[in-house]
Amino acid sequence: MGRLEAIRQDFPLIVGRPDLVYLDSAATAQKPAVVLEALQQFYLHTNANVHRGAYALSMRATQAYEDARRSLARLVGAQENEIIFVRNATEALNLVAYAWGLHNLKPGDEILLSEMEHHANLVPWHLIAGQTGAVIKAIPITPDGRLDLDGLDILLTPKVRLVSLVHASNVLGTLNPVAQIAALARDKGALVVVDGAQSAPHLPVRVKELGADFFAFSGHKMGGPTGAGVLWGRYEVLQQLPPFLGGGEMINEVFVDHSTYTKPPQRFEAGTPAIAEAVALGVAAEYLMNIGLERIWEHDRELVQYALTRLDQELPEVCTYGPRTADRGGVIAFTVGGLHAHDVATALEQYGIAVRAGHHCAQPLHRKLGVAATVRASFYLYTTHEEVDRWVEALKKVRDFFKVWL
Numbered sequence: 001m002g003r004l005e006a007i008r009q010d011f012p013l014i015v016g017r018p019d020l021v022y023l024d025s026a027a028t029a030q031k032p033a034v035v036l037e038a039l040q041q042f043y044l045h046t047n048a049n050v051h052r053g054a055y056a057l058s059m060r061a062t063q064a065y066e067d068a069r070r071s072l073a074r075l076v077g078a079q080e081n082e083i084i085f086v087r088n089a090t091e092a093l094n095l096v097a098y099a100w101g102l103h104n105l106k107p108g109d110e111i112l113l114s115e116m117e118h119h120a121n122l123v124p125w126h127l128i129a130g131q132t133g134a135v136i137k138a139i140p141i142t143p144d145g146r147l148d149l150d151g152l153d154i155l156l157t158p159k160v161r162l163v164s165l166v167h168a169s170n171v172l173g174t175l176n177p178v179a180q181i182a183a184l185a186r187d188k189g190a191l192v193v194v195d196g197a198q199s200a201p202h203l204p205v206r207v208k209e210l211g212a213d214f215f216a217f218s219g220h221k222m223g224g225p226t227g228a229g230v231l232w233g234r235y236e237v238l239q240q241l242p243p244f245l246g247g248g249e250m251i252n253e254v255f256v257d258h259s260t261y262t263k264p265p266q267r268f269e270a271g272t273p274a275i276a277e278a279v280a281l282g283v284a285a286e287y288l289m290n291i292g293l294e295r296i297w298e299h300d301r302e303l304v305q306y307a308l309t310r311l312d313q314e315l316p317e318v319c320t321y322g323p324r325t326a327d328r329g330g331v332i333a334f335t336v337g338g339l340h341a342h343d344v345a346t347a348l349e350q351y352g353i354a355v356r357a358g359h360h361c362a363q364p365l366h367r368k369l370g371v372a373a374t375v376r377a378s379f380y381l382y383t384t385h386e387e388v389d390r391w392v393e394a395l396k397k398v399r400d401f402f403k404v405w406l
């Protein structure tokens with residue numbers, strides 16, 4: 001059995017559905033059996049609340065939860081006390097927006113985003129700008145789907161207090177040079193936030209080398225369960241932040257009329273966390289590290305180049321978006337002539353191809369691309385060349401069926 005076939009065997013849903021070509025991993029990834037088992041084992045043998053009980057079962061649950069924190073820290077090259085468990089990347093970005101933005105931004109301060117952001121890295125800043133009077137600006141994109149850094153010097157005025165950028169685009173596949181931008185931004189005194197929802201699952205990330213202050217990602221896109229994600233924050237910055245949510249677990253002392261708060265990361269984990277999900281996410285992180293993030297990234301990139309070459313050569317009606325160089329991730333957004341993206345996706349479904357159609361929570365980007373919607377095929381460590389072939393062949397049939405409208 002080849003290496004890739006062995007990996008596929010780890011994913012029960014994939015093994016059980018030979019009829020299905022799952023090309024929507026950017027939305028959520030399939031889960032390896034070790035993750036599903038970890039969830040079940042937790043509830044069968046370890047279930048108790050964390051950080052509370054003096055009894056053995058609770059200590060075991062706490063141990064498992066903190067072990068998971070260590071695994072996530074290893075995944076991104078962080079200290080374990082810098083890993084905050086949240087529900088997903090969206091919550092992680094909201095945490096920064098509310099805990100930092102709300103208290104540090106004032107009228108006229110600038111927040112620098114980009115035109116290729118996911119709504120999760122736009123809407124929280126809209127809310128904060130609305131409350132603080134801060135102004136939002138965006139780094140434009142080039143025609144080939146990269147951040148246009150030519151005007152960055154001009155955009156990075158002394159008024160910019162925060163730069164928040166996507167690491168790998170969920171539409172264009174672009175891997176942004178966040179380390180380079182972070183160095184410039186921090187030089188000017190701005191805080192740097194990175195949306196790593198599409199990078200942490202796919203490539204080796206070393207948060208310290210990125211030079212950012214915060215890095216957000218979701219567990220469910222990296223083989224973990226839904227409901228558990230991570231915000232990494234530089235400890236010195238986390239120490240300065242007030243809590244985002246209040247309640248149990250995050251306090252030192254509580255009086256009727258006031259309270260004092262514990263240190264990070266617990267300061268930001270109010271209430272009972274998603275314990276089983278966090279534990280299983282730790283298992284997902286270990287699973288990916290065992291396979292090797294470098295290899296996963298290589299697989300993604302190779303598959304994308306293979307798919308793009310086939311599309312270019314065999315389907316001239318297909319327009320793909322994003323850079324054509326080798327440093328792009330496993331995501332291909334495309335349109336087919338003037339066909340509506342939903343029609344294409346629905347037609348592909350007839351051939352067992354699961355792709356997503358729409359704006360992929362990136363409306364400003366689609367506006368910039370001049371299309372209302374795109375179809376998106378996205379790959380992961382279990383995606384094969386044969387699946388790409390099945391998709392391309394199905395796309396030809398869809399093209400032929402709709403030919404009169406092309």
Ligand SMILES: Cc1ncc(COP(=O)(O)O)c(C=O)c1O
Nearest residue numbers: 088089090118120170195197218
């Ligand atoms: C680039 C990017 N950022 C943020 C998110 C939000 O992730 P979640 O819905 O898991 O919070 C996504 C999800 O698709 C994404 O692709």
